[in-house]
Amino acid sequence: MSLVPSSLFGGRRTNVFDPFSLDIWDPFQDFPFTSTALSAPRSEVAKETSAFASTRIDWKETPEAHVFKADLPGLKKEEVKVEIEEGKVLQISGERSKEKEEKNDKWHRVERSSGKFLRRFRLPENAKADQVKASMENGVLTVTVPKEEVKKPDVKSIAISG
Numbered sequence: 001m002s003l004v005p006s007s008l009f010g011g012r013r014t015n016v017f018d019p020f021s022l023d024i025w026d027p028f029q030d031f032p033f034t035s036t037a038l039s040a041p042r043s044e045v046a047k048e049t050s051a052f053a054s055t056r057i058d059w060k061e062t063p064e065a066h067v068f069k070a071d072l073p074g075l076k077k078e079e080v081k082v083e084i085e086e087g088k089v090l091q092i093s094g095e096r097s098k099e100k101e102e103k104n105d106k107w108h109r110v111e112r113s114s115g116k117f118l119r120r121f122r123l124p125e126n127a128k129a130d131q132v133k134a135s136m137e138n139g140v141l142t143v144t145v146p147k148e149e150v151k152k153p154d155v156k157s158i159a160i161s162g
Contacts, residue, residue: 055117057092066127066145068092070119073139074112082134082143085120088127090145093118126150 057070070092072080080094098114101107123129128146135142 055092055119057119057121059121061147063147065147066123068121068141068143068145070141070143071139072136072141075136075139077136080136080141082132082141084123084129084132087129088123090121090123090129090132090143091118092120092141092143 055070055072057068059066059068061067068090072094075094075096079096080092083091083093085091093116095116096114099112123145126147128148131146133144
């Protein structure tokens with residue numbers, strides 16, 4: 001977990017000290033290493049992986065549940081895994097395969113990312129981790145984690161004598 005806000009490097013983290021986000025910060029991710037004298041250039045695989053590794057996931061809390069949504073265009077539900085680790089960590093992972101290159105193909109531009117991604121979120125105490133539901137529709141993964149009902153204190157009426 002990083003204590004440096006990813007918003008400085010193009011991310012959308014809103015709270016630097018968010019205890020539920022388990023993102024790993026790569027301080028050299030966006031540095032344009034062009035000189036081999038300074039360091040070795042990043043491999044194509046590393047670039048692809050880091051691009052897809054930053055899969056954006058929205059997390060909202062409703063009165064009934066915690067809802068996670070991830071845009072995963074082009075992926076099938078069989079290519080995505082949703083798991084609960086240690087009873088309280090939601091893990092979403094998957095892999096987008098690189099398009100097969102033919103011998104006679106000449107690529108002019110490659111902007112779509114490929115590679116593996118992995119995101120983890122520490123669930124709050126009120127999450128029912130044993131009742132997680134996930135669905136995928138039109139390239140959007142929705143993971144719903146129900147919340148425990150808040151018990152309202154019992155209110156007893158007391159008769160007033162006199």
